[in-house]
Amino acid sequence: MIITSDKNELIKKIKKLNNKKDRYESGLFFVEGRNNVNEVLKSKFSIRYIIISENYNNNIDFDLNRIIKVPDNLFKKISDTVTPQNIMAIVRIPRYELNTIIDKNNVYIIADEVQNPGNLGTIIRTADAFKVRAVFTINNSVDIYNPKVIRSAMGSIFHIPVVNIDDIDELMNRLKKSCIKIYSTDLKADQYIFDFKISNNVAFIFGNEAKGVNPMLNGYIDGKFKIPMTGNAESLNVSITASICLYESQRQRLIK
Amino acid sequence: MIITSDKNELIKKIKKLNNKKDRYESGLFFVEGRNNVNEVLKSKFSIRYIIISENYNNNIDFDLNRIIKVPDNLFKKISDTVTPQNIMAIVRIPRYELNTIIDKNNVYIIADEVQNPGNLGTIIRTADAFKVRAVFTINNSVDIYNPKVIRSAMGSIFHIPVVNIDDIDELMNRLKKSCIKIYSTDLKADQYIFDFKISNNVAFIFGNEAKGVNPMLNGYIDGKFKIPMTGNAESLNVSITASICLYESQRQRLIK
Structure with missing residues (x-):
């Protein structure tokens, strides 16, 4: 899926995950960078979406329908870091007993x-x-x-x-x-x-x-x-x- | 001494101490906060100036001619922190043998x-x-x-x-x-x-x-x-x- 507008509802929702309240309301959080995303993929955590910027070229072993490609400038807007690593995962907050x-x-x-x-x-x-x-x-x-x-x-x-x-x-x-x-x-x-x-x-x-x-x-x-x-x-x-x-x-x- | 303008030469020099190059050219660095300034005062380090914002009310055991009072908004401009502690010292970089x-x-x-x-x-x-x-x-x-x-x-x-x-x-x-x-x-x-x-x-x-x-x-x-x-x-x-x-x-x- 390709999204190019920062007015897209999903993008707006992802940007809100910087706030604790929105994380718990949606039950989601995000992780950035290739190493972190690989760690989630290897774990039992449930990934909702993977977001990549348009110049991310590596293979990802994940459901293609839930990989979202966005332009670089849009990726920068949703990233929490100054130099984004072009990949992030939107992950469900786990429950532990x-x-x-x-x-x-x-x-x-x-x-x-x-x-x-x-x-x-x-x-x-x-x-x-x-x-x-x-x-x-x-x-x-x-x-x-x-x-x-x-x-x-x-x-x-x-x-x-x-x-x-x-x-x-x-x-x-x-x-x-x-x-x-x-x-x-x-x-x-x-x-x-x-x-x-x-x-x-x-x-x-x-x-x-x-x-x-x-x-x-x-x-x-x-x-x-x-x-x-x-x-x-x-x-x-x-x-x-x-x-x-x-x-x-x-x-x-x-x-x- | 009271300084109110950010165009003052000394203030301009102090603001530059955020840059490594300027620190070594001037031989000076700065420390912020009451605890840090107290530590310098107790040490053998040589203090050039102490800068306080206008609402800093504690006593400082230091040469009055080299205590510089500035308005709050000017202090904020020279501070490196988001919530400045209203006191900083301009200190000589020491030499060790x-x-x-x-x-x-x-x-x-x-x-x-x-x-x-x-x-x-x-x-x-x-x-x-x-x-x-x-x-x-x-x-x-x-x-x-x-x-x-x-x-x-x-x-x-x-x-x-x-x-x-x-x-x-x-x-x-x-x-x-x-x-x-x-x-x-x-x-x-x-x-x-x-x-x-x-x-x-x-x-x-x-x-x-x-x-x-x-x-x-x-x-x-x-x-x-x-x-x-x-x-x-x-x-x-x-x-x-x-x-x-x-x-x-x-x-x-x-x-x-």
């Missing part, structure tokens, strides 16, 4: 009001690298399907479940029922991270960039540890903190 | 063509947290004094030396003379990072976001290791890789 995700012998991440999309995306990418079972977002974190989150996650959003949770109590109770210990980092904690057994059956909570972990979560937390910092910086970026916890967990699994 | 920085019993970072300013800034912030002695940039890395680097470094640029190096051979030879081992990460390395003794006397090279470490550096490298990844993500963000190396180095120092 908590009882199929939460189980023993796994590591989880809970992002508590993480607001910078680059940080959340990097956490998802790192979680995927260290085989985390799922990433949960709670308390007004940036939307998982924000284009900048998708971009920094580098395809990992299609490898592991990333799920926004409204009922925090239900999430925490399910984790506890599966014998998953819930830990957070705290600059003022007494013990270092490597003094904790975190090789498996753990969920790490990482908090907001400015405020840290929400005090309302304290009742769920089994332990707090600190990352040893001996220099002058007061704190670490939240995605850095997450990566160090995941590395330490991985290290403990491997040296067992 | 390699022989005062490179010594035994230290950890170093070499950023090799790291191009994303957020990545370099985060590496500097993390290096500061783990007491790295200095960060060197080589091979066309993003400029240290790029406003976005300064912003992600969160003041750490004023705590540890961050130095761009043109003569790579000199840098490497000085490191080797001080018995500093030079390591890099490699996805295809045989050994894991925790099998290397990296508690001290090490320099870590981190490469370009897409290409990795420049092969021209192979001759200087004493060893390559990998970070254990068991999931689906193909690689880690460069600032994440750096933080894991620095954490592992710190962990080895502390458990000794």
